[in-house]
Amino acid sequence: MGTAVFTHSASRGHLTPAGHPERVARIEAVEAALDALAGLDRQRAPLAARAEVERCHPASHVDRIAAAIPAQGVQALDADTWVSPGSLSAALHAVGGICAAVDAVLAGKAANAFVACRPPGHHAERETPMGFCLFGTAAIGAMRALDHHGLARVAVLDFDVHHGNGTQDLLWQEGRAFFASSHQMPLYPGTGSPDETGAHGQILNVPLAPGSGGAAMRRAWGGQILPAAQAFAPDLIIVSAGFDAHAADPLAGLAWDEEDFRWLTAAICDLADATCGGRVVSTLEGGYDLTALAASVAAHVDVLRERGG
Numbered sequence: 666m667g668t669a670v671f672t673h674s675a676s677r678g679h680l681t682p683a684g685h686p687e688r689v690a691r692i693e694a695v696e697a698a699l700d701a702l703a704g705l706d707r708q709r710a711p712l713a714a715r716a717e718v719e720r721c722h723p724a725s726h727v728d729r730i731a732a733a734i735p736a737q738g739v740q741a742l743d744a745d746t747w748v749s750p751g752s753l754s755a756a757l758h759a760v761g762g763i764c765a766a767v768d769a770v771l772a773g774k775a776a777n778a779f780v781a782c783r784p785p786g787h788h789a790e791r792e793t794p795m796g797f798c799l800f801g802t803a804a805i806g807a808m809r810a811l812d813h814h815g816l817a818r819v820a821v822l823d824f825d826v827h828h829g830n831g832t833q834d835l836l837w838q839e840g841r842a843f844f845a846s847s848h849q850m851p852l853y854p855g856t857g858s859p860d861e862t863g864a865h866g867q868i869l870n871v872p873l874a875p876g877s878g879g880a881a882m883r884r885a886w887g888g889q890i891l892p893a894a895q896a897f898a899p900d901l902i903i904v905s906a907g908f909d910a911h912a913a914d915p916l917a918g919l920a921w922d923e924e925d926f927r928w929l930t931a932a933i934c935d936l937a938d939a940t941c942g943g944r945v946v947s948t949l950e951g952g953y954d955l956t957a958l959a960a961s962v963a964a965h966v967d968v969l970r971e972r973g974g
Contacts, residue, residue: 668704672781679783698963704970722792777944779969785950803950806946816900823848824907826916827849833861843899902936914951943973
């Protein structure tokens with residue numbers, strides 16, 4: 666079946682101010698890395714219907730984002746989060762990409778999938794865009810799998826260096842969804858302590874100390890996150906794949922390298938093989954050093970490709 670990769674040119678239409686870390690060059694670096702990998706099933710991410718976004722966000726949130734889109738230039742939603750004339754389209758294609766990826770994997774048309782779109786999503790709370798994010802892409806994908814496809818349980822695993830506060834907020838009340846995050850602490854957005862466990866005890870946060878490196882990550886995932894996810898027995902695994910834990914990233918300091926991302930991807934695939942027939946859907950989150958981002962994405966998707974057969 667292989668690995669499906671969903672992209673769309675709309676990702677280049679989401680503009681941010683000069684010097685902003687979440688910039689068009691990120692997706693250009695990611696797509697160049699993907700172009701160097703043979704055997705991927707490249708697909709266009711469709712435009713999501715509003716109903717998909719409203720699986721997690723109220724209509725008023727979508728309306729506020731749409732109303733904030735400027736006719737030209739860029740507009741700040743907060744100190745970190747900006748929109749431009751193409752931003753709503755870009756965000757809706759990112760949501761459409763994860764919905765199409767979930768559909769393809771659950772239909773057996775792909776063994777696994779990677780959604781290479783921007784803006785990222787895991788900081789977007791139910792009614793608050795923040796941290797470069799407009800809509801909670803990973804959480805929306807999980808809810809599509811649960812409500813549209815009728816799965817009993819979905820796990821969302823987040824290895825971005827920043828805590829996925831938005832995904833946690835969107836899935837806090839959802840007992841059918843397990844959310845686990847490793848993240849640097851202290852660091853933006855300041856959430857993600859171990860005592861944040863969700864309405865049904867289905868959320869697991871594992872903070873990592875600055876500079877702790879790949880060894881600490883492997884202990885956290887191997888000793889805590891992966892066993893807890895396996896006990897949850899998901900029917901599908903969704904990955905919030907942020908690559909800003911890399912040692913070269915300017916926004917944090919966990920000091921991982923490409924081999925750490927390769928190890929972690931393989932471990933998640935092992936979990937998927939044991940619980941849900943290898944079904945993994947991964948979506949791009951952070952990563953702001955272009956060289957490190959490209960190399961880390963290549964390592965991540967190369968493992969998906971190997972495991973997808």
